[in-house]
Structure formats: C-alpha cells, structure tokens
Amino acid sequence: MGLVSPYIASISDRLRTVISDAGITVAQFGSFNEPIEGNVVRITAQSLRDAAMTMAKGQTCEGVFLSCTNLRTLDVIEDIEQAIGKPVLSSNQVLAWHMLRLAKKAPAQTAPGRLWQVRQD
Numbered sequence: 594m595g596l597v598s599p600y601i602a603s604i605s606d607r608l609r610t611v612i613s614d615a616g617i618t619v620a621q622f623g624s625f626n627e628p629i630e631g632n633v634v635r636i637t638a639q640s641l642r643d644a645a646m647t648m649a650k651g652q653t654c655e656g657v658f659l660s661c662t663n664l665r666t667l668d669v670i671e672d673i674e675q676a677i678g679k680p681v682l683s684s685n686q687v688l689a690w691h692m693l694r695l696a697k698k699a700p701a702q703t704a705p706g707r708l709w710q711v712r713q714d
Contacts, residue, residue: 594612594617594618594619594620594621594654594655594656594657594658595619595620595621595622595623595645595647595648595649595651595654595656595657595658596608596609596612596619596621596622596623596648596657596658596660597623597624597641597644597645597648597657597658597659597660598622598623598624598625598660598661599624599625599627599633599636599660599661599663599664600624600625600626600627600660600661601624601626601627601628602624602626605622605624608660609622612658618653620651620653620654620655621647621648621649621650621651621654622648623644623647623648625640625644630663633661633663633664634663634664634665636664636665638665638668638669641659641664641665641666641669641673642669642672642673642676645657645659645669645673645677645681646673646676646677649673649677649679654679655679655680656679656680656681656682657673657677657679657680657681657682658681658682658683659681659682659683659684660683660684661684662684662685662688664683664684666683666684666685666686667683667685667686667705668705670682670683670686670705670706671705671706674706674707680706680707680708681706681707682706682708683706686705686706686708687708690708
C-alpha cells in the first residue's frame with residue numbers, strides 16, 4: 594500500500610513497523626512531517642489528494658492509507674479513489690468500519706469509499 598502520514602519521522606517509522614509486522618507491505622510512503630498535532634487538522638484536502646496521488650503511482654501500490662484521526666479525509670476519499678482507481682482508507686473510516694463489524698451492524702449506505710462495499714459476513 595501507499596501510506597500517507599502527517600507525523601514526524603520517529604512516529605512514522607513506528608507506524609511503518611507496525612504495519613509491516615502485520616504483514617502489509619508499504620510500497621510507497623510520504624509524510625507531511627508535522628511536529629504539532631494541532632496543525633494536522635489544517636492539512637488541506639488538496640494536499641491530501643496530492644499526497645495520495647503520489648503514493649498511488651507505484652506499480653506495487655494496491656491502495657492508499659491516510660493515517661491519523663486528525664486528518665480531514667472523509668470528504669476526499671471517493672474523489673481520490675476515482676482519480677487513482679484504487680481503494681483509499683483512512684484511520685477514522687477504518688475504525689468506524691471495524692467497530693460496526695464488531696457490533697455486527699451494517700454500515701450506512703452513504704458512507705464514503707470502497708471499504709463500505711465490503712461484505713460484512
């Protein structure tokens with residue numbers, strides 16, 4: 594996958610290790626290197642889109658993960674997916690999807706992104 598992180602190197606490196614330890618290959622990586630958590634929410638939709646597009650260019654990249662619950666991703670997921678032709682996941686989206694699975698509830702039909710099209714059974 595392509596991974597977009599807002600974090601500084603020490604945090605991003607740990608994130609990449611955890612993902613790798615889970616058996617997921619990070620084929621492309623990019624970071625905004627933002628040291629102040631309060632500034633992450635100010636990263637623009639266009640910046641997120643541009644970063645995701647860069648990550649998706651790699652031949653081995655099957656999807657893009659936008660990491661951090663402070664990133665404002667929900668409004669750009671579908672746009673990015675259409676542009677790159679690959680799934681785009683975000684921390685908040687994946688967390689909500691997982692919580693619904695644990696609760697054995699169906700996701701809302703209006704939720705953004707391909708993730709919500711995955712069968713729940």
